[in-house]
Amino acid sequence: MAIDWQPSASFETLRERARLMAKVRAFFAQRDVLEVETPVLGQGGSTDVHLVSLHTLARTDKGQRRLWLQTSPEFHMKRLLAAGSGPIFQLARSFRDGEIGARHNIEFTMLEWYRPQFTLDQLIDETATLIMSLLPSFPGPPVHYRYRELFHTYVEVDPFTTSLVRLRAIAAERAQMPAQSLADEGRDTCLDLLMSVVIEPQLGQQELSVVVDYPASQAALARRHQDADGEWVASRFEVYLNGIELANGYDELTDAAEQRTRFAEDNAERRRLGLPEVDVDEQLLAALEHGMPEGAGVALGIDRLIQLALGKARLEDVLTFSTPNC
Amino acid sequence: MANYSTNEFKAGLKVMLDGDPCSIVENELVKPGKGQAFNRVKLRNLMTGRVGEKTFKSGDSLEGADVMDLEMEYLYTDGDMWHFMKTDGSFEQYAVEKKALGDTVKWLKEQVPYIITLWDDKAISVTPPNFIELEVVETDPGLKGDTAQGGSKPATLSSGAVVRVPLFINQGEVLKIDTRSGDYVSRA
Numbered sequence: 001m002a003i004d005w006q007p008s009a010s011f012e013t014l015r016e017r018a019r020l021m022a023k024v025r026a027f028f029a030q031r032d033v034l035e036v037e038t039p040v041l042g043q044g045g046s047t048d049v050h051l052v053s054l055h056t057l058a059r060t061d062k063g064q065r066r067l068w069l070q071t072s073p074e075f076h077m078k079r080l081l082a083a084g085s086g087p088i089f090q091l092a093r094s095f096r097d098g099e100i101g102a103r104h105n106i107e108f109t110m111l112e113w114y115r116p117q118f119t120l121d122q123l124i125d126e127t128a129t130l131i132m133s134l135l136p137s138f139p140g141p142p143v144h145y146r147y148r149e150l151f152h153t154y155v156e157v158d159p160f161t162t163s164l165v166r167l168r169a170i171a172a173e174r175a176q177m178p179a180q181s182l183a184d185e186g187r188d189t190c191l192d193l194l195m196s197v198v199i200e201p202q203l204g205q206q207e208l209s210v211v212v213d214y215p216a217s218q219a220a221l222a223r224r225h226q227d228a229d230g231e232w233v234a235s236r237f238e239v240y241l242n243g244i245e246l247a248n249g250y251d252e253l254t255d256a257a258e259q260r261t262r263f264a265e266d267n268a269e270r271r272r273l274g275l276p277e278v279d280v281d282e283q284l285l286a287a288l289e290h291g292m293p294e295g296a297g298v299a300l301g302i303d304r305l306i307q308l309a310l311g312k313a314r315l316e317d318v319l320t321f322s323t324p325n326c
Numbered sequence: 327m328a329n330y331s332t333n334e335f336k337a338g339l340k341v342m343l344d345g346d347p348c349s350i351v352e353n354e355l356v357k358p359g360k361g362q363a364f365n366r367v368k369l370r371n372l373m374t375g376r377v378g379e380k381t382f383k384s385g386d387s388l389e390g391a392d393v394m395d396l397e398m399e400y401l402y403t404d405g406d407m408w409h410f411m412k413t414d415g416s417f418e419q420y421a422v423e424k425k426a427l428g429d430t431v432k433w434l435k436e437q438v439p440y441i442i443t444l445w446d447d448k449a450i451s452v453t454p455p456n457f458i459e460l461e462v463v464e465t466d467p468g469l470k471g472d473t474a475q476g477g478s479k480p481a482t483l484s485s486g487a488v489v490r491v492p493l494f495i496n497q498g499e500v501l502k503i504d505t506r507s508g509d510y511v512s513r514a
Contacts, residue, residue: 050362098333098384099363101355175364175381192361197381200358220360245358 008316008325017306017318020134021091024111024302027130033087033113038076040093041067044281046074047266048220052097053278054106068279069095072110072299074221075284078252081114081295082287089113091302102314103244103304106323111302116295120212120251123296124237127247128208131239131300134309139241140207147213147233151191154199159191159215160231167191174198188217203240211238221259222250239300246305249298256288327390332365332382340372340393343380347372347391347445355384372443372450375428391445398442400434410449413439422449430454432487433505454505459514460484461500468496478510 009017025035045053045068054069070076073092080088094110115123128142151159157170168182171190175197182190203209212233216224219234227233235251253259260280267277306318316322330341335353342348348369357363363384370377372393382388398410398420407421408431420442424431426449430440433454441453465481478490481501489503491510500514 048360050357050360099355099357100333101353104355104357176379177381181383181386189362192358193364193381196356196358196361196364197366218360248360 004325008319008322010317013310013312013318014320016310020306020309021302023134024091024130027133028089028113031087031126033089033115034085036077036080036085036088036090038070038073038080038090038092040069040095042070042075042281043067043279044075044284045069045278046071047263047270047278047280049266049269049273049275054095054097066279071096073112074297074299075281077112077114077297078284078292079287081116082290082292087113087115100323103307105303105315105319107326108315109302111300111305112297114252114295114297116293118296120235120237120249120296123249123298124210124212124239127239127249127298127300128210131208131241131246131305134305135241136309139204142208142210142239144210144212145203146227147211147215148229148231150199150203150211151194154202155194164190170194188215191215191218200240200245201243204242204244209240211240212236214238219253219262220250221253221262223253237298241305241308244304244308245301246308247298247300249296251296252292252294254288254292254294256285259288260285327392329387329389331387332367332384335365335367335388340391341369341388342391343369343371343388346374347393347450349393351377356381357384372445375451392447393443393445393450395441395443397439399437399439401436403434408434408452410440410442410452420444420449422452426450427452430505432485433458433460433503434485435460456504456506457502457511458485458505459500459502460487462491462495462497465491465495465497468494 051071053071055066057064058067072094073090077088077090090112092110092112093107095107097106099106132138148159151157164187167187167190169179171193172179172182175193213227214234214236216232216234219236222234222236224232225235237249238245239247263280270277303315303318307315310318312318330339335350337350337352339350340347348371351368351370354366355363356366365382365384367380367382368377369380397413399413401409401411407423408427410420410422412418430452435458438458442449443451460483462481463484466479476493479493480488481491481495482488489508489510502511502514504511
């Protein structure tokens with residue numbers, strides 16, 4: 001069999017990609033946001049239960065150490081913020097094991113930026129402005145949806161009050177899954193499934209869709225607050241275009257103790273599921289203890305945005321060499 | 327058979343689902359940025375031909391199905407079974423039931439190669455070639471001079487199929503037919 005050595009993307013696409021990357025850099029330069037480059041390797045990794053981190057052994061000044069390939073540049077960038085960097089952005093190579101598909105590649109480029117003193121709404125506006133400046137045609141002004149409202153519209157259930165038993169049954173039915181395959185799953189898995197399979201494909205079809213007020217259990221590294229209905233929700237947003245998730249932003253958690261608790265909860269959940277634990281990033285926690293300025297940050301899958309801007313069917317169409325071809 | 331995990335699901339892989347052999351048409355990873363991964367999988371049920379969509383938790387697995395496609399020539403029918411012979415020189419024969427033959431029954435012609443899908447060495451479906459040449463055994467007399475356009479009329483072919491043909495076609499002519507649409511293509 002012939003060895004496939006050819007690039008995944010055409011040269012025309014790679015020229016377009018370079019042009020869009022230059023636009024991203026110009027966008028932030030104009031706004032006085034500093035471009036930074038942080039390490040791909042770190043002594044700590046992401047404890048997120050649903051991310052699989054790659055790691056490697058390296059001979060360091062402290063002898064052989066396990067170093068983690070970063071799933072996003074978040075921890076290093078937050079250490080910069082705590083040290084007083086001011087607003088920063090990065091086009092960062094990030095790694096998530098096992099993620100391959102039309103919208104996924106194990107190694108990908110994350111556009112991540114942090115805005116000290118920004119509210120979540122200010123960052124939503126800036127994210128929408130950046131996305132629209134890269135698209136060939138204006139998709140219509142962004143429309144905000146609350147997580148709860150989307151479930152009422154598309155699934156006809158309330159994500160906060162519906163019983164777990166009923167959520168499992170509805171999720172299995174709507175996703176065409178055998179009922180027993182969700183028997184051990186919690187609320188968030190059922191909600192994720194309904195979000196991914198039923199709701200997401202409907203989002204961003206006419207305009208840029210911004211989703212806010214996620215359940216508090218899905219806060220990750222975002223603060224939590226009480227919404228207009230008195231529910232505890234995550235201070236977090238996601239942006240969708242053409243049914244594809246493009247960006248995920250947080251009103252950043254700055255409380256070191258709370259952050260330590262969430263890392264520990266993640267690792268406890270990992271033990272329960274029989275997944276390997278991840279070394280907690282003590283340097284990030286020390287930085288938070290020192291004090292990180294309040295503010296908002298967002299991670300945007302720039303490969304996906306380039307894919308949509310150029311009208312390509314698959315992520316690999318905008319990558320020099322996709323993971324299956326690397 | 328081996329088990330295949332969701333990350334090994336590729337178009338064309340044959341797996342068992344609810345007791346039926348299926349062929350994977352498409353497999354897509356669905357993963358919210360902060361949430362569990364699932365695979366949305368399109369599968370064709372090889373017994374019914376129907377395509378359906380299912381969701382699996384990433385990492386779930388399905389048993390492989392012992393399914394293969396072989397080229398065989400049609401030989402004859404004894405009324406109960408339809409008999410085919412492998413074209414690999416082995417002269418090995420397979421008897422096919424009416425249910426497995428399905429719509430292909432109307433496109434059968436001796437010595438023409440068909441694709442027979444075997445599951446556990448039993449024929450479960452028969453796919454005709456995309457184009458086949460068949461003789462008209464019955465149709466209204468042809469209209470002389472009408473070779474350009476105009477209407478169409480039914481014609482019965484030697485295999486039993488009835489297709490719409492141009493008015494100028496006569497009984498005894500051999501026609502090229504597209505078996506996927508059942509449409510007349512040209513005179514052979």
